[in-house]
Amino acid sequence: xxxxxxxxxxxxxxxxxxxxxxxxxxxxxxxxxxxxxxxxxxxxxxxxxxxxxxxxxxxxxxxxxxxxxxxxxxxxxxxxxxxxxxxxxxxxxxxxxxxxxxxxxxxxxxxxxxxxxxxxxxxxxxxxxxxxxxxxxxxxxxxxxxxxxxxxxxxxxxxxxxxxxxxxxxxxxxxxxxxxxxxxxxxxxxxxxxxxxxxxxxxxxxxxxxxxxxxxxxxxxxxxxxxxxxxxxxxxxxxxxxxxxxxxxxxxxxxxxxxxxxxxxxxxxxxxxxxxxxxxxxxxxxxxxxxxxxxxxxxxxxxxxxxxxxxxxxxxxxxxxxxxxxxxxxxxxxxxxxxxxxxxxxxxxxxxxxxxxxxxxxxxxxxxxxxxxxxxxxxxxxxxxxxxxxxxxxxxxxxxxxxxxxxxxxxxxxxxxxxxxxxxxxxxxxxxxxxxxxxxxxxxxxxxxxxxxxxxxxxxxxxxxxxxxxxxxxxxxxxxxxxxxxxxxxxxxxxxxxxxxxxxxxxxxxxxxxxxxxxxxxxxxxxxxxxxxxxxxxxxxxxxxxxxxxxxxxxxxxxxxxxxxxxxxxxxxxxxxxxxxxxxxxxxxxxxxxxxxxxxxxxxxxxxxxxxxxxxxxxxxxxxxxxxxxxxxxxxxxxxxxxxxxxxxxxxxxxxxxxxxxxxxxxxxxxxxxxxxxxxxxxxxxxxxxxxxxxxxxxxxxxxxxxxxxxxxxxxxxxxxxxxxxxxxxxxxxxxxxxxxxxxxxxxxxxxxxxxxxxxxxxxxxxxxxxxxxxxxxxxxxxxxxxxxxxxxxxxxxxxxxxxxxxxxxxxxxxxxxxxxxxxxxxxxxxxxxxxxxxxxxxxxxxxxxxxxxxxxxxxxxxxxxxxxxxxxxxxxxxxxxxxxxxxxxxxxxxxxxxxxxxxxxxxxxxxxxxxxxxxxxxxxxxxxxxxxxxxxxxxxxxxxxxxxxxxxxxxxxxxxxxxx
Numbered sequence: 014x015x016x017x018x019x020x021x022x023x024x025x026x027x028x029x030x031x032x033x034x035x036x037x038x039x040x041x042x043x044x045x046x047x048x049x050x051x052x053x054x055x056x057x058x059x060x061x062x063x064x065x066x067x068x069x070x071x072x073x074x075x076x077x078x079x080x081x082x083x084x085x086x087x088x089x090x091x092x093x094x095x096x097x098x099x100x101x102x103x104x105x106x107x108x109x110x111x112x113x114x115x116x117x118x119x120x121x122x123x124x125x126x127x128x129x130x131x132x133x134x135x136x137x138x139x140x141x142x143x144x145x146x147x148x149x150x151x152x153x154x155x156x157x158x159x160x161x162x163x164x165x166x167x168x169x170x171x172x173x174x175x176x177x178x179x180x181x182x183x184x185x186x187x188x189x190x191x192x193x194x195x196x197x198x199x200x201x202x203x204x205x206x207x208x209x210x211x212x213x214x215x216x217x218x219x220x221x222x223x224x225x226x227x228x229x230x231x232x233x234x235x236x237x238x239x240x241x242x243x244x245x246x247x248x249x250x251x252x253x254x255x256x257x258x259x260x261x262x263x264x265x266x267x268x269x270x271x272x273x274x275x276x277x278x279x280x281x282x283x284x285x286x287x288x289x290x291x292x293x294x295x296x297x298x299x300x301x302x303x304x305x306x307x308x309x310x311x312x313x314x315x316x317x318x319x320x321x322x323x324x325x326x327x328x329x330x331x332x333x334x335x336x337x338x339x340x341x342x343x344x345x346x347x348x349x350x351x352x353x354x355x356x357x358x359x360x361x362x363x364x365x366x367x368x369x370x371x372x373x374x375x376x377x378x379x380x381x382x383x384x385x386x387x388x389x390x391x392x393x394x395x396x397x398x399x400x401x402x403x404x405x406x407x408x409x410x411x412x413x414x415x416x417x418x419x420x421x422x423x424x425x426x427x428x429x430x431x432x433x434x435x436x437x438x439x440x441x442x443x444x445x446x447x448x449x450x451x452x453x454x455x456x457x458x459x460x461x462x463x464x465x466x467x468x469x470x471x472x473x474x475x476x477x478x479x480x481x482x483x484x485x486x487x488x489x490x491x492x493x494x495x496x497x498x499x500x501x502x503x504x505x506x507x508x509x510x511x512x513x514x515x516x517x518x519x520x521x522x523x524x525x526x527x528x529x530x531x532x533x534x535x536x537x538x539x540x541x542x543x544x545x546x547x548x549x550x551x552x553x554x555x556x557x558x559x560x561x562x563x564x565x566x567x568x569x570x571x572x573x574x575x576x577x578x579x580x581x582x583x584x585x586x587x588x589x590x591x592x593x594x595x596x597x598x599x600x601x602x603x604x605x606x607x608x609x610x611x612x613x614x615x616x617x618x619x620x621x622x623x624x625x626x627x628x629x630x631x632x633x634x635x636x637x638x639x640x641x642x643x644x645x646x647x648x649x650x651x652x653x654x655x656x657x658x659x660x661x662x663x664x665x666x667x668x669x670x671x672x673x674x675x676x677x678x679x680x681x682x683x684x685x686x687x688x689x690x691x692x693x694x695x696x697x698x699x700x701x702x703x704x705x706x707x708x709x710x711x712x713x714x715x716x717x718x719x720x721x722x723x724x725x726x727x728x729x730x731x732x733x734x735x736x737x738x739x740x741x742x743x744x745x746x747x748x749x750x751x752x753x754x755x756x757x758x759x760x761x762x763x764x765x766x767x768x769x770x771x772x773x774x775x776x777x778x779x780x781x782x783x784x785x786x787x788x789x790x791x792x793x794x795x796x797x798x799x800x801x802x803x804x805x806x807x808x809x810x811x812x813x814x815x816x817x818x819x820x821x822x823x824x825x826x827x828x829x830x831x832x833x834x835x836x837x838x839x840x841x842x843x844x845x846x847x848x849x850x851x852x853x854x855x856x857x858x859x860x861x862x863x864x865x866x867x868x869x870x871x872x873x874x875x876x877x878x879x880x881x882x883x884x885x886x887x888x889x890x891x892x893x894x895x896x897x898x899x900x901x902x903x904x905x906x907x908x909x910x911x912x913x914x915x916x917x918x919x920x921x922x923x924x925x926x927x928x929x930x931x932x933x934x935x936x937x938x939x940x941x942x943x944x945x946x947x948x949x950x951x952x953x954x955x956x957x958x959x960x961x962x963x964x965x966x967x968x969x970x971x972x973x974x975x976x977x978x
Contacts, residue, residue, distance in 0.1 A: 074097075164185075276308055320378045435451075479499040608636055842926040
């Protein structure tokens with residue numbers, strides 16, 4: 014038995030030795046040779062395995078030095094692969110490995126331009142015979158207690174995108190515990206991967222292979238976005254300048270019943286991030302974006318974002334000249350070719366019977382801080398640049414379903430100094446919003462480019478402040494209500510044609526604003542502080558306001574919109590503080606201009622749905638010193654229904670009206686003031702107006718050549734109208750039906766004034782007689798008996814009336830035109846001249862005789878018997894000839910009669926006597942008016958005499974004329 018035991022031991026030792034020889038030396042060598050032969054036969058690249066090591070007792074297998082690929086360009090390989098087989102694999106029914114370790118593996122994953130993968134081309138495998146499809150069975154039973162991948166590397170390169178995608182992980186470590194294909198076996202796993210350019214990946218968790226489930230934590234630290242950005246770049250034309258992303262999440266993945274993926278505790282941080290357009294225009298530059306406390310449920314298609322925090326994003330956007338956004342054009346330019354390429358070979362898809370289920374996104378708390386948005390609008394001729402920022406935005410409880418309201422808070426700068434704040438709630442379905450909006454110092458000049466195509470007006474300045482409550486209750490139809498107040502400060506507009514101020518104000522306050530879209534606009538009070546306006550009439554009678562409007566081409570395709578319900582407008586009151594205005598009329602020569610200052614007052618309630626007259630009370634100054642008041646009531650929405658306005662101008666310097674007097678009267682104004690009272694009343698279209706005009710100390714200047722001047726003696730008219738105090742007081746009433754299209758107030762007023770002046774200058778003596786209650790007689794004619802210069806009682810009475818009237822018009826002067834009638838005055842003048850010749854001759858004879866005579870020849874009486882002898886001498890002297898010879902045969906009485914008739918006939922034709930009589934009559938009138946009437950002698954001028962015809966009563970009329978100083 015000892016020998017048998019010895020032989021058995023020897024046999025065992027031999028067997029062990031052979032087993033050892035086979036396991037340690039023979040099998041590894043054979044396996045290495047076979048492996049290298051197979052690699053040489055099927056590998057498409059140089060391939061080799063350096064060494065195989067087997068421990069037949071511990072069942073440990075180690076492969077050393079696998080190399081596939083050119084030297085220093087290996088595509089696949091490792092330094093060591095270790096596996097440890099457990100003996101229970103023989104009876105457990107599953108392949109059981111205690112440990113698998115892969116050390117310093119190298120993997121090159123390369124996609125060529127044509128999409129081919131290098132790993133799929135490493136081996137030339139023989140074609141396999143087709144086999145009938147077999148139903149899927151259970152997976153191969155396998156259990157691995159521990160798997161370790163240490164210090165491995167992965168190089169990925171993809172040449173398919175327009176720019177190659179490439180990244181490296183030179184330290185990749187993976188550890189799996191209890192990996193099993195048996196049902197419900199859990200595997201613990203841990204992965205750490207780092208690369209030379211950052212982007213560390215940490216993965217820890219558990220998984221089961223049958224069914225496949227996995228859960229755990231995944232973390233990426235400082236991953237460089239440029240590694241995968243070419244994929245994004247081919248989808249959208251965005252050039253990445255810089256981008257670093259970090260993330261972490263807890264996840265649960267199950268493929269047992271479909272794909273179920275849940276992510277919890279999602280944390281994502283992007284910092285920094287910057288992109289630009291292909292033409293190097295900057296698009297966005299972000300300092301940091303952080304998403305935390307978030308989750309995702311793939312099955313329910315729900316995303317819950319707990320918190321978003323972002324700081325200092327700067328972005329640029331522009332609306333191009335064709336009206337499209339530059340971002341929109343970027344995406345469209347890339348999407349169209351891609352879409353065409355994809356759809357070229359793709360079969361037409363039938364529309365889905367049911368619409369795709371939308372994702373539900375919920376944002377609990379979003380905080381954006383320090384954002385800056387640069388907006389440009391290149392549609393207007395002058396591009397608009399608008400900067401928003403720093404912009405702070407808070408959004409809470411946002412739900413993409415839009416069925417519940419979310420809170421919104423916006424605080425941003427606008428332009429250089431503007432501020433906009435909005436706080437409230439917004440809901441998407443139905444679209445509603447309740448916001449409190451506040452603006453401060455919004456520069457209205459940003460609207461300049463949009464109004465320039467329509468009006469030649471420059472917004473020099475203007476700042477908007479507002480405090481508004483916005484209530485949006487729907488969009489179909491639009492149901493919008495806005496309440497609050499608005500304030501426009503420092504508004505200043507400029508007429509760009511003439512480079513002159515047009516409209517400006519210091520402050521416009523709209524208080525108690527209540528706007529209901531499509532229904533009403535209500536304002537409690539409008540306050541204007543220091544408003545100013547300029548109104549100009551041009552040389553061609555157009556106005557500066559009409560000049561500013563740029564005609565727009567008619568749109569032949571435009572359709573008239575149906576008239577809707579008129580907007581109800583109510584303004585509780587309008588207040589004006591320290592207003593002013595300029596008015597100029599360049600159609601006149603010289604040009605007319607005046608200014609109104611210190612306008613203060615108020616206008617009452619204006620309501621087009623309750624059209625009651627509004628009270629008006631406004632006061633101001635014309636050219637700084639002349640007060641003007643406007644009081645009364647009016648209905649601006651229907652002025653023909655009810656109006657009662659009284660306007661009063663006091664002490665307006667008439668020199669400012671010189672252009673009008675020059676154009677319409679033909680004279681400049683040297684001096685004067687105007688008081689004007691206008692009272693206009695309208696009741697149901699019926700006008701009753703009073704125009705009361707008072708001119709003080711009006712003095713006309715030099716004459717102006719004007720084709721529009723009235724053909725009237727204007728100076729005389731002024732003198733006729735001016736009273737003892739230097740005033741011209743005129744009342745011009747107007748009445749009529751304003752609904753009559755033929756009725757116009759201004760022409761009637763002008764015609765009434767013209768008729769008044771015309772009546773005055775055409776019948777001036779009747780006009781002045783009316784001033785002192787004259788009976789209507791013509792004071793411009795003084796009758797004299799034939800041959801006499803004595804005033805009778807009626808003439809004296811008329812001159813008394815004229816004197817009183819002239820005292821009422823001190824600017825008038827009287828011109829007396831002496832007159833005589835040859836037919837009526839001549840014979841009587843001859844009789845009077847012959848009588849004076851008798852007295853003169855007889856006076857001289859009495860003196861020679863030594864008779865006692867009176868001091869004047871006119872006092873002597875000539876005896877009748879003495880006249881015949883004197884007549885011979887008078888004839889010879891007057892006629893400068895001897896009596897005819899045939900008269901010698903006549904008796905004494907007949908001869909005397911012939912001599913007397915000849916002398917009287919000669920003197921009856923004497924122009925000198927007639928002239929002297931006319932002068933005497935004029936002197937009689939002047940003497941009476943000076944001595945009895947009390948007029949200053951310098952106001953009465955004697956004109957040259959004229960010959961007239963006697964009237965029917967045989968009287969000779971001496972005409973009087975009126976003139977002005």
